[in-house]
Amino acid sequence: MISFHKNQKSAGSNADCDLDLRVTIAGVTLDNPVTTASGTFSAKESGAFYDINELGAVITKGVSLEPWDGNPTPRIAEAYGGMLNAVGLQNPGVDAFIRDELPYLKSFKTKVIVNVAGKTKDEYCRAVEKLSETDADMLEINISCPNIKEGGISFGADTAMAADITKAVKRISTKPILMKLTPNVTDIAEIARVVEAEGADGISLINTLLGMKIDIYKKKPVLWNRMGGLSGPVVKPVAVRMVYQVRRAVKIPVIGLGGIMTGEDAVEFFMAGADVISIGTAALVDPQAPVRIKRELIDFMKNNGYKNLQEIRDALL
Amino acid sequence: MISFHKNQKSAGSNADCDLDLRVTIAGVTLDNPVTTASGTFSAKESGAFYDINELGAVITKGVSLEPWDGNPTPRIAEAYGGMLNAVGLQNPGVDAFIRDELPYLKSFKTKVIVNVAGKTKDEYCRAVEKLSETDADMLEINISCPNIKEGGISFGADTAMAADITKAVKRISTKPILMKLTPNVTDIAEIARVVEAEGADGISLINTLLGMKIDIYKKKPVLWNRMGGLSGPVVKPVAVRMVYQVRRAVKIPVIGLGGIMTGEDAVEFFMAGADVISIGTAALVDPQAPVRIKRELIDFMKNNGYKNLQEIRDALL
């Protein structure tokens, strides 16, 4: 299911140099392995800072069946070396997304992976059904969302629920399905195994770590929602560990993310076993991060004699 | 079980000012709430930098029934805003500890909390049995250790195992028992509830987050053990969140730790619900951190009109 392209002269978009950055996951070939993490990319806004064609794929912010307002503000707090967010998956709903945003995204040669959120299995399925009829290239199912029918426990925090939701969306989808896992679990490898068993075409990880910050002078949590998702450089060691564990637990492709700020960070994820990487928080604090990181990845490969991504993935001793 | 001392003139060691820093947990009164995190304090070595009498309690590094060699080096790696360690609980064993280290620790007025590690329930129990016959003030059971009889899954990662080990040590111990929880779980509140139900006298959290770092030039994990425990400022949002959750799940005292670097950080833990705090990584990167943080806590209380710790704990709106 994963196939890296061995170096070929004048390959893809990197004809100018000797490198092949292409990667194929679930039958879809990305020009390069750099993608945007869900919720940290907005086509018009991010596109003001770089050419979207430079990306292997964009992963959209989460879309749900109905429009969601998300949480009241404050939604953002700073943490040491990272940030907390409690945006709460604000989005215009899948219909508006398909109508207003998808066509623009599809005007680039970059692949489009649509991230899907839901509060019930049914909501996920109906959104997936609608997206199946579009020209989206792939879907990423964010199962960190709380299951409101099960007392708000996150779909991705429970093996049975994670399996169930995977099976359900796979039955409906005509698109390859990536399951995006939450790191707030005891055994990430177990969750990965069950979603693979239920037919997932790939796994993205990690979503944010659940955290909290208290303003000791105002005497209240900084975020309206009290808790929020920790992201940024601080989560990288946890993310690398989980990518490493999942890579050794399943055969399907892995999208690795969590705190990637530089090309070297990206390489660390490839060595841990990622096939593709996503840039999240880095793009918030440096709008050009995705293209910078891609350039730094290329530089690393040139300086260290790697010709394609598979060589990096095979490098770990 | 928890009782904070309301302000009394010339209280404890803070007779010079108007503050009462004392806290009583499980019947043991600490002069102040500042303790050392297990594995980051060594009596002779740390004592070279400050007067150990300044601390509310010392929590010792983990001691096990038999001497343990720990892991080969490298045992330490740096992470963005934190560190990874895979010391592997090197210790001279409980007999040598009782003979060589405990008497010296007991020569201070500071309370002594002995952290206990084990690979089987039996090992924990026999170490606890021996420590019950000493003048240690309290025991802290580190249940992040892998249970070798259960395929290496951590005692603290499984509700049933956590309950079982709590019950077992409680039956044997003549000392108050703190259960030290691992944060690498899906539902920390659930674990807290079961250890409370089995009679734990208090809960310490968090232990380290499991992480990994790869040296992309040497192409291998930086730590010999591949994975290690992440600690330091980066883990604070996760720790604060867990202390907050556990405080609302149980009634027994909570020792809060994870990334406390300053007096303000300590206050954040008290507001989240901690009764006592521990200083870990901060003391590694600044040997005087425990006394500095205590001083900063006092300054905060003075500047913001808090007279005792209970007032801080009650402050959160």
Place this chain on the structure above:
Amino acid sequence: MTGVAPGILESKILGNEQIAREIYRMTLEYEGGENEIKPGQFVNLYLNDKSMILPRPVSICKVENNRLTLVYRVVGKGTEALSSYAPGDSIRVSTPLGNGYDVTDIARRLGTECTKTIVLAAGGLGVPPMIELAKSLRKAIAGTTDIPHAADSVNEAAPFLTVDMAAANKKLIAVIGFQDEVFLSEELEQYCDSVLVATDNGSRGFHGNVLELIKTAGDPGDYYLACGPKPMLKAVADYCVEKDIPIQVSLEERMGCGYGACVGCTCKIKEENDTEVPFKLKKVCKDGPVFRGNEVVWDD
């Protein structure tokens, strides 16, 4: 910004001096110039301290000859760090962000007889963006009227400064409030016909808040432009809405990115002509920070 692509620039700090208690003025060497910014826009400042990864949004106070002036208050670790940067140091600063005040709308109205007096209403750290705004408005007035220069003394370098406002029957008034210490009032006087000052504790000027001062001054103004703390903005907006005076307000919210990617900084906007939904969620950073005061849904 002509020639400067959106992004982050390395900028040299030219000055960073304290101008009041906790208040600092930072001047930066800045590519691009006054023509490329809109008053009310802000920049993201990036800190050297790698434990603080989020940018700090700060309003543009003034741009002149490739010099960007920012005025900020030390309120936390980030601004404290900022205050320690020295002239000569370099700092990372974004190209201008957000939509500023809609000066075109005002210019259009200034062309009519009905709009005579423009009021800048600002409180505390809402005052700095008023400098560039007042300058722009002064220019707009000079551009929309065809009138002599006061006392025939043309300021060649900045002719808009010597336009005879009285002859044009136009007025630019600033009403600015502070807790205690006053700053930037002299700067504003350069561009405004009058600057009215209020302080909460009465230590200088009017004893009271901005809205009270506006009322005391006889409710001047055919158009309001406001910036400051939320309660003040809400009060002034309510006042204007009631009197049916147009008002633009600049909002503030905790930000992740500052450029519209993270959806961290929403506010509720009820567009005048939108009857379908009670409000829409807009991004303060991208759709604002300036909104029509009558369209803002003020909750809490």
Place this chain on the structure above:
Amino acid sequence: MTGVAPGILESKILGNEQIAREIYRMTLEYEGGENEIKPGQFVNLYLNDKSMILPRPVSICKVENNRLTLVYRVVGKGTEALSSYAPGDSIRVSTPLGNGYDVTDIARRLGTECTKTIVLAAGGLGVPPMIELAKSLRKAIAGTTDIPHAADSVNEAAPFLTVDMAAANKKLIAVIGFQDEVFLSEELEQYCDSVLVATDNGSRGFHGNVLELIKTAGDPGDYYLACGPKPMLKAVADYCVEKDIPIQVSLEERMGCGYGACVGCTCKIKEENDTEVPFKLKKVCKDGPVFRGNEVVWDD
């Protein structure tokens, strides 16, 4: 350190200049002085960049008149940051850590006729601590012998420098190896009777490694003191053990705290007189970094 309590000091950087490719010499203003340190001890340097919280251990190269000299190689982000610090900047530096070389043991042996020639064997970044060590040994020799000064020319400021080593029948030899570029050899010449240089690529001095050079030089030495990369230390230690020559080696390990609290930096030591266990785990930072070469258990 008399009067200076163990802890972290704010120190002023006096100099920080490159002395070879990737090699820098930093001099610091330092409370306490040469009498308070032991050669072979190290200090922890704390970086300003808050994303790097662990201290960087660096050997003391020299202490003179409250000036501490350190020599370091840029190998990663931390040392890269260090190399950008400028004279006048302040840096946080610990008071001296670890146990240095046991000079007393050597001094005792120098008192006897058997110990005549001391060899300092160092490779790469093992060379810097040899400066302070050579100085101390020179002083020890001056102290243990009762001999005239060479050519009757006493260096009043540092009388130990002009002691007539030949008359005392004592010799201090340094054998130092580098990959390519040589540094600190002139400094060592100040204190040593001879300095033999080897380079891996033969670009200067002997073409080969330190041990090969020692053998080529005719196996001098009644006592060895070594510092450098582990393979080199092991080779020299094995050589000495075989010849039954005493040797002290300075080890390196990744550290958390540098003062003995975290048990991060262990090494295996088989004490000569301990027959009960195959080895004991010792802390490089606290029990070392200097150990008896014959007691180190070299694994991998």
